[in-house]
Amino acid sequence: MSNAEEVKKALVQAADAARFAPSIHNTQPWRWVVRGGELRLFGVAERQLTEQDPEGRMLLLSCGTALHHAQVALDAEGWRYEISRPEEGPLAVIRPTVREPIQPEATRHLQMLRVRRTDRRTVTEDAVPEDVLAFLAKAAEQAGSRLHVLGRDQVLELAAAVDQAQKAQDTDERLRAETAIWVGGDRPDGSGIPASALPEELPLTTVAERDFQTRGTLAAGEGHDQGATYAVLYGTGDDQADWLRGGEALSRLWLAAAEQAVNLLPLSGPVEIASSRAALRQMLGGLGYPLLAVRLGNLDPAHSAPPTTPRLPSDQVIEIAD
Numbered sequence: 337m338s339n340a341e342e343v344k345k346a347l348v349q350a351a352d353a354a355r356f357a358p359s360i361h362n363t364q365p366w367r368w369v370v371r372g373g374e375l376r377l378f379g380v381a382e383r384q385l386t387e388q389d390p391e392g393r394m395l396l397l398s399c400g401t402a403l404h405h406a407q408v409a410l411d412a413e414g415w416r417y418e419i420s421r422p423e424e425g426p427l428a429v430i431r432p433t434v435r436e437p438i439q440p441e442a443t444r445h446l447q448m449l450r451v452r453r454t455d456r457r458t459v460t461e462d463a464v465p466e467d468v469l470a471f472l473a474k475a476a477e478q479a480g481s482r483l484h485v486l487g488r489d490q491v492l493e494l495a496a497a498v499d500q501a502q503k504a505q506d507t508d509e510r511l512r513a514e515t516a517i518w519v520g521g522d523r524p525d526g527s528g529i530p531a532s533a534l535p536e537e538l539p540l541t542t543v544a545e546r547d548f549q550t551r552g553t554l555a556a557g558e559g560h561d562q563g564a565t566y567a568v569l570y571g572t573g574d575d576q577a578d579w580l581r582g583g584e585a586l587s588r589l590w591l592a593a594a595e596q597a598v599n600l601l602p603l604s605g606p607v608e609i610a611s612s613r614a615a616l617r618q619m620l621g622g623l624g625y626p627l628l629a630v631r632l633g634n635l636d637p638a639h640s641a642p643p644t645t646p647r648l649p650s651d652q653v654i655e656i657a658d
């Protein structure tokens with residue numbers, strides 16, 4: 337195989353692996369173009385939640401998780417690459433350079449792409465150990481963001497911010513109609529959140545899980561969230577590039593959590609609403625810009641995990657232009 341063919345094959349594989357990236361309401365708002373030894377990432381306006389996410393922050397976070405997933409796939413094949421982030425056109429362009437021996441951790445990260453999932457069941461009472469939290473914070477830092485672990489008082493502040501955001505979203509008719517398009521049912525087209533991934537009843541937790549306005553079929557368990565650790569992932573700016581990098585950090589963090597068998601549940605509601613986003617920013621002492629809050633905890637292995645959430649077929653998200 338010529339070098340150009342090898343690069344093209346690796347890029348198609350990377351874009352394909354990125355299909356498994358998490359995204360807001362499983363909208364998968366990205367498109368990849370493979371051309372001339374490069375992989376270009378574009379955001380897709382038709383899959384943006386225009387009511388819930390008019391400024392596209394969640395879209396960019398989601399595209400960032402896909403961008404990181406593509407990097408994980410290239411790392412696992414030993415590729416080195418350059419990434420440019422143009423101000424216009426594609427959000428990012430990946431150009432492989434040389435191939436070097438594969439690092440064992442790269443293979444482990446690739447395995448985690450298929451293991452990671454959003455699991456909305458309640459967590460056990462065993463807290464995530466300090467050394468594991470430090471490992472997770474380091475993973476976020478390696479990807480250019482930071483993890484602020486909340487103390488008890490701040491967990492109550494987070495609960496209030498989550499509540500405030502949920503109320504604002506519950507009273508917005510257009511937003512509710514948009515949510516109903518993406519959430520619930522079987523999702524045969526491969527996007528959106530199926531009923532099988534949603535709890536039968538919202539668990540009674542200090543910090544509420546997102547209420548998607550529809551009940552699912554997942555037995556969420558009767559636990560509380562007393563054993564959970566809450567944290568805010570944050571970055572240094574509020575520009576497009578910052579949110580894309582934030583998504584890369586979210587993916588890096590989530591894969592690290594999966595590797596440690598820690599359940600990570602994203603809570604992005606309070607970041608979607610300006611007033612609760614400001615409250616989160618204050619909780620960070622103005623040190624940075626909140627990307628989203630996360631719940632970290634252990635799941636009871638005796639209860640079965642939800643099935644994986646479907647994905648769009650490759651030909652809908654990848655264009656091979658040469």
Ligand SMILES: Cc1cc2nc3c(=O)[nH]c(=O)nc-3n(C[C@H](O)[C@H](O)[C@H](O)COP(=O)(O)O)c2cc1C
Nearest residue numbers: 358359360361362397453454546602603604605645
């Ligand atoms: C930016 C972002 C925000 C998210 N916010 C929430 C949230 O607030 N509540 C929730 O239950 N899931 C949230 N999710 C999880 C998505 O619903 C999930 O990734 C998607 O349905 C795909 O399922 P999977 O993660 O199991 O592959 C979020 C994911 C991303 C990437």
